[in-house]
Amino acid sequence: MGRRRKGRDVHGWLVVDKPAGITSSAVVNKVRWAFDAKKAGHAGTLDPDATGVLAVALGEATKTVPYVTDADKHYRFRIAWGAETSTDDAAGEVVRTSEQRPDDQALADALPAFRGTIEQIPPQVSAVKVDGARAYDLARDGEVVELQSRPLHVASLEVVASDEDGAELAMTCGKGGYVRAIARDLGRALGCLGHVAWLRREWSGPFRVEEGVSLETLEAEARSPALDARLLPMELGLASLPELPCAMGDASRIANGNPGDVIRGVDYGAEAWASDHGRPVAIGIYRAGQLHPTRVFRF
Known part of the structure; x- marks a missing residue:
């Protein structure tokens, strides 16, 4: 018999306004501790130096994580011109430099190639798996690997502000997008090189940064009714799917895994x-008036 997981049965979502300098996994651990929850997970990793929306699922809400991970996300970020780094952001070592700088027209002319469905090669320091190992682990061991390109849908990419040293942009994209790769490739396309100076995720699927709780608030309200009151309904994680009310008397059948x-x-x-x-x-598949469950919620 497996060991029972300690903690409370807490179900729902908490949006954390993640600060820079902490990993997404560490934030999840703090949330689980603050709620004394049995189970927690997040929908979409943010790099340690990135800030903004980190949606954390608790309890049965973890079963809805894939539907938030697959949803569009919106970022604000600044690209610093003139240097490419080993991580494609400010945390890495500078590996190439350039004295060239783009003007506003050159930047505007380059952006259309980064909109729509594009092919993107992930950064060397990323969570992509290579022969079962994470790319960031291989990079830490000094190994340079050839990562395969993957499709990414960029719904919008616009300049917010620009100056001689860099540009601030806003981007909405689908699952699996790396802002760091956009900065790297845009810098190469302009001939000036570039990397992400800072990055903030403003929304992810149904979750907005305005709903975000700071780590200071999380710690101050830990294991209190005040924090419980901040929990968002778990069905928010299902916003991308249609809701089908159960017929009278059939909820228990479906909850037991039956059509x-x-x-x-x-x-x-x-x-x-x-x-x-x-x-x-x-959650399930609709066929001829019935829902055939693929994933049931246990409360």
Whole structure:
């Protein structure tokens, strides 16, 4: 018999306004401690030096993490011109420099190539797996690996402000995007080289930085009703899926992993979630008036 995990059964989301200088995993550990929760996870890693929205799921909300991770995200960031670094941000060692600087027109002309569906090679220091190992672990060991490009959809990329030394941009993109790679590749395209000077995630799927709790507030309100009151409903993690209310008497069937009738319909074979008086029961596939559960929620 496995060991029972200590802590409370807490279910929902907390948006943390992550500061620079801490890893996303460390933030999750702080949130789990502050709520004395059994289980926690996050939807989308932020680099240690990045700030902004880190959506942390607690309890059964962790089952909705993939749907937030897959959602669009919005970033504000500054690119510093004139140097490329080993990590593509200010934390790395400078590996190449350039005296060239782009003017506003050159920058505007370069941006269209970075919009829409593009191919992006992740930074050497990234969480991409290479033969089972993380790229950042290989980089720490001094190994240079050839990472494969991957598609990324960039919904928008605009200049907010610019000067001789760099530019501030705003970008909305899909899953798997590396802002550091955008800075690196844009610097190369302009011939001036570049890296991320700072980065802030302003929203991720349904979660906004305005909802974010600071680490100072988290620690001050730890294990108190005040912190519990900040918890957001777990169904926010399902905002990208249609909600199908259970037919009377079928919520328990669906909750036990069996197909059950739902009141509304969607396209045959579509993914949706079943609710009972607004409370999530299961995620599943809709077929002919029924939801066939693939993932049920246990409260």
